[in-house]
Amino acid sequence: EAQVTQNPRYLITVTGKKLTVTCSQNMNHEYMSWYRQDPGLGLRQIYYSMNVEVTDKGDVPEGYKVSRKEKRNFPLILESPSPNQTSLYFCASSRRTSGGSTDTQYFGPGTRLTVL
Amino acid sequence: DAKTTQPPSMDCAEGRAANLPCNHSTISGNEYVYWYRQIHSQGPQYIIHGLKNNETNEMASLIITEDRKSSTLILPHATLRDTAVYYCIVRVVTNAGKSTFGDGTTLTVKP
Numbered sequence A: 001e002a003q004v005t006q007n008p009r010y011l012i013t014v015t016g017k018k019l020t021v022t023c024s025q026n027m028n029h030e031y032m033s034w035y036r037q038d039p040g041l042g043l044r045q046i047y048y049s050m051n052v053e054v055t056d057k058g059d060v061p062e063g064y065k066v067s068r069k070e071k072r073n074f075p076l077i078l079e080s081p082s083p084n085q086t087s088l089y090f091c092a093s094s095r096r097t098s099g100g101s102t103d104t105q106y107f108g109p110g111t112r113l114t115v116l
Numbered sequence B: 001d002a003k004t005t006q007p008p009s010m011d012c013a014e015g016r017a018a019n020l021p022c023n024h025s026t027i028s029g030n031e032y033v034y035w036y037r038q039i040h041s042q043g044p045q046y047i048i049h050g051l052k053n054n055e056t057n058e059m060a061s062l063i064i065t066e067d068r069k070s071s072t073l074i075l076p077h078a079t080l081r082d083t084a085v086y087y088c089i090v091r092v093v094t095n096a097g098k099s100t101f102g103d104g105t106t107l108t109v110k111p
Helices: none
Strands: A004-007 A010-013 A019-025 A031-037 A043-051 A054-057 A076-078 A087-094 A111-115 B009-013 B018-023 B031-038 B045-050 B061-064 B070-075 B084-092 B105-110
Touching (some): A019 A111, B009 B018
Antiparallel strands (some): A019 A076, A087 A111, B061 B070
16 A cells, blocks of 8 residues: 555654654655644645755754655654644655656655654 | 645535635746645645646546636535645646645535
8 A cells, every 4th residue: 555654653752852753655756745734834844855865945944854865764853852843743755757846745644743 | 836825714515516716826837736635633635736727536626717826626516524624735847845835725514
């Protein structure tokens, strides 16, 4: 089954304790993204990746890091989490079409993070 | 990417057509219009996309005005399960993955 998986699904942590949220896709997609969603707000893109070792900032990258060492994985790293990073996080992937554009995005189930 | 504007909420009677508008007056020629929906706090789900022609699939129809400055998503026979937040976004054809979602429209389908 084609899917995007995220782990963990729920996480409660404390300020300053480094954490990693994993994202994996089994569709051989070139593009992957991370979004955060806060109450009353839409999805805001944090980082995206066009392929292995190629990443770029989205709209709200501050406080986050990403890496793309393998095509299927795109972990989100919070080096020193703070309470304002409490949010619902989504990973997404999409394929690169022959015209160079990205196709539709497939989203993971979400990770609910609470930073105390 | 061009900014989109959607009404914050809409209601629709079950079994009737739901017409969700989206304004993207600054859209450029190489930007597609995409629609996604999000049910509760699940991951958003792709619905449909188009460039300038009207499109239809098993879920919905997309009507894009001739000047491409607005579009309408049509759910022909809305059911209670279509209650969700609907997002209209525009994405550059040759973009590198950049994607900007707006606030979306909360559609409530009522019995």
